[in-house]
Amino acid sequence: MTDDLTTDQLPAVAPETASGARAGDDQHYRKGPVTLRGALRPRRTTDQKLLESTGPADWVHTDPWRVLRIQSEFVEGFGALAELGPAISIFGSARTAPTDPNYALAEEIARKLVELDYAVITGGGPGIMEAGNKGAKEAGGVSVGLGIELPFEQGMNPYVDLGVDFRYFFARKTMFVKYSSGFVAMPGGFGTFDELFEALCLIQTHKISKFPLVLVDSHYWGGLLEWIRTTVADYGTISPGDLDLIQVVDTADEAIEVIRAARS
Structure with a gap:
């Protein structure tokens, strides 16, 4: 222990230069886990830049700062949803009007999910989400x-x-996957496709446990599924059983039956 050492026995430490490097070590600068040499060596230490009261504020838009924002989104999301209990996510177009039959269908599905003691998660916006x-x-x-x-x-x-509001899509998508026991996808656009195929890929690659992926409206989804069933499968880019991960229905009762069967 250093308490037992005399001053003469302690290792000599070279004085620090204005640039933050040690004398005699002008090619090497250690910045936390990062090593910087030559022209990449900074003129000020990280502590100096942190504690300065003046200077540009563009540092709040740098990638290291974004990491903290990303971390905070995960912390807020996990904290808000940790005690939610079983839940089903409903996806669909934000452009769906309240007079559209699909709006009423999404309402009905949500009501029936509550009867099964599920919470309902959406993207929080208008259209199908509002329904x-x-x-x-x-x-x-x-x-x-x-x-x-x-x-x-x-x-x-x-x-x-x-x-819960998010800046980053990937943090938000993590919450949908982590806290959902199933996805119900109504007719929607790229956002709905994104959520659907994200979950489909995670299940196919065994990154998450299998849960029901229910597509509502066979007429709307039929063309996409036919393309997957023929062109995609014929090219050999998916396995023959991958389409079994998706179930297509046309009514609220059919959607609920898929969810109920997966739970039992």
């Missing part, structure tokens, strides 16, 4: 919205009881 939250809330269930920052402001729909 899912409305159906859950009016049935007395837990209505969750996972919002996302977009160039065009959507905001959280008024039927969300528990809402």
Whole structure:
């Protein structure tokens, strides 16, 4: 222990230069786990830059700072949803009008999910998302919205009881997968496709345990599934049984039966 050493026995330490490097070591600078040499050596230490009261504020937009923001999104999401209990996510177009039959169908599915003691998670926006939250809330269930920052402001729909807003799609998608016991995909666009194929890939590669992926409206999804069943399968880029991971239905009762069967 150093308490037993005399001053003469302690290792000599070279004085530090203004650049933060040790004298005689002008080609080497250690910045945490990162080693910098030559022209990459900084003129100021990290502590100096942190504790300065003046200077540019563009550091809040740098990648290291974004890592902290990403971390905070995971912490907030996990903290908000940790005690949610069993839940099903409903996806679909934000452009679906309240007068569209699919809006009413999403409401019905959400109500029936609440009757099975599931919470309902959506993206928190308008359209099918609003319908899912409305159906859950009016049935007395837990209505969750996972919002996302977009160039065009959507905001959280008024039927969300528990809402979490995200900057990053990948953090938000993690929450959907982690806290859902199944996905119900109504007719939707690229966002719906993104969530669907993300889950499909994770299940196919055994990154997550299998859970039901229910597509509602065989007419809407039929063309996509036929292309997968023929062109994609014929090219040999998926296994013959991969399409069995998806189930297509046309009614609320059929969707609920798939969810119920997977739970038993």
